[in-house]
Amino acid sequence: TQLLEQSPQFLSIQEGENLTVYCNSSSVFSSLQWYRQEPGEGPVLLVTVVTGGEVKKLKRLTFQFGDARKDSSLHITAAQPGDTGLYLCAGGGSNYKLTFGKGTLLTVNP
């Protein structure tokens, strides 16, 4: 069974601060997806990384896939209240199913 561990589980910061969320596993994944979920809604895909060492940027968000494709990180620069939400990482394997981490609940206070 493939497991994804996310840390931290909760994060409360002030507007303008930087933060990093981690997603780690002992298993290799063919791809790693990051989703954001807002209250009362379903998860929405932010990015997919597929190559070891890959870095993708989405405005103030930077995503990295580990060289061994076992871990990933999400870095947010100058966080804003609109970044508040549950961030989920999900690993893709050799089939069509995803393994989800338990999520990081981010609160950005104005």
Next chain:
Amino acid sequence: NAGVTQTPKFRVLKTGQSMTLLCAQDMNHEYMYWYRQDPGMGLRLIHYSVGEGTTAKGEVPDGYNVSRLKKQNFLLGLESAAPSQTSVYFCASSKGGSARDIAKNIQYFGAGTRLSVL
């Protein structure tokens, strides 16, 4: 664009009652999934389908049944609801394909159904 639509959005059941959750997608996706989300547990796969007329068990299938009679619909049934099934249920769909075809493996989620079993 409707995407993935779940009905109902909220439901309260008494222990032992039955109900069906409906998921409909208008993207002509082959694969569909049912998850439950509980505090501190993340998203756990209940059942999934890789095409019309097919279903398979996921990580936590006990107490649930599913059917995929039409490609666009995926139904989740609770035959005899239990308090342990109180949760938020999400349906998702994807085009489906090999793991190398990343675009085909992106899952699109509905807004969820909040179910309470008393």
